Amino acid sequence: MINALGLLKERRFLPLFVTQFLGAFNDNLFKTAMVLFATYSIFNDPAVESNFNALATGLALLPFFLLSALSGQFADTYDKARIIRLVKTAEIFIMIFGSAGLLIARAGYTTIGIAMMLGAVLMLGTHSTFFGPIKYAILPQHLEDDEVLGGTGLVEAGTYLSILTGTVVAGWISVEGAAILVLIVACIGFVTGRMVPPAPRMGPPLSVNWNPLTASWRLVGATMHIPRLFLAICAISFFWTIGSVLIVIFPPLVKNIMTADERVASLTIAIFSIGVAIGSVIINSMLKSQISARYSPMSVILMAGFVIAFSVEARMWTPAPAGALYGIWDFVAMPQAWIVLGTLMAIAITGGMFVVPLYAFLTTTVTKDQTARTVAANNIVNAGAMTAGALAVIGLTALGIGPADMLLVVAGMCLISAWIAQKLHLACD
Secondary structure, eight states: OOOGGGGGGOTTTHHHHHHHHHHHHHHHHHHHHHHHHIIIIIOOOHHHHHHHHHHHHHHHHHHHHHHHHHHHHHHHHSOHHHHHHHHHHHHHHHHHHHHHHHHHHHTTOHHHHHHHHHHHHHHHHHHHHHHHHHHHHTHHHHSOGGGHHHHHHHHHHHHHHHHHHHHHHHHHSOHHHHHHHHHHHHHHHHHHHTTSOOOOOOSSOOOOOOOHHHHHHHHHHHHHTSHHHHHHHHHHHHHHHHHHHHHHHHHHHHHHTSOBOHHHHHHHHHHHHHHHHHHHHHHHHHHTTOOOOTTHHHHHHHHHHHHHHHHHHHHTOOOOSTTOOBOHHHHHTSHHHHHHHHHHHHHHHHHHHHHHHHHHHHHHSSOTTTHHHHHHHHHHHHHHHHHHHHHHHHHHHHTTOOHHHHHHHHHHHHHHHHHHHHHHHHHHO
């Protein structure tokens, strides 16, 4: 067996890894630049800031609801490498539109600029909907059976490292710089996407159902009646609901509770991304490339404990003087900051250890001609759960519940995830 990192030397894996890395980087660079720009330069109300972030999250997830079934059918019907090339071409045009929105808002035409930026987020969600099933479903086709878990871990780690870099860069460059950079990265991704080896259809031909609603209903129904997939998808969905709530509340929490600037906000999201990547690698080493959920329940229980600790730390934070915000260097100079960042890192590491084996379940417990549709069904359910999380943030904000208290809700959701993961472990291991 090739060591997991050794896959990065393989033509059958490296172009896919680089392409998905650049795509996730670009997606998060644009969305983070947009959210930080709106939070720190356009809006000046904590409730409006939270609602805007939740709206952006909801728009990004809407295509997963409507188009995941279609994307899964495409990926199991046509050459996956060809779909990658089409998706990467579309990304260039999406980024042209989104960059124009950033620059228009920057010029002072905020209404039309915000509308264009949110439109770009919706289109990026569509882009991710069609690329998402492929990046996992193509692995069993290009890798040996004993390489799939390692490849999945690398894809997951790469995704979060790209989120990290995109998030950090968004906090440090200007709006104009972000508008230019997303176009450059989209063009590079187009080039690397053309290097992915062919991955033609496997199994009998499919009759594509073009009705998104009936296709989604049938796809989820055909997948969720299988007990192990039902449990894996439910556990993953709870994890992403937790993740969506955390990502939505991070910028307002950093600005209004920790009284820190946008660079600190990007740092907190980046720390979260680093931790998930580390957790992805750790769990692959612990499981020795075996696909098992035996460590998932304890991982997410530990995650709940760290989330509670983070809530306590936020309440004990020493705010900046009235009317001021901590800069990045002022922030990291505070002893409290290192405790906060360490807790965030622990939350993310345990989260990565929880979720990676569950994705491996999805791609290895069905036949290779069904993997894309299985991942698509998972994406539909995940999108529903994450949208519910974003709506919950809006509802809780309307009730006057702040980010620190929302963290306690997240901790409770972790315990539900642990219960589901334990059922999966008992059913499959």
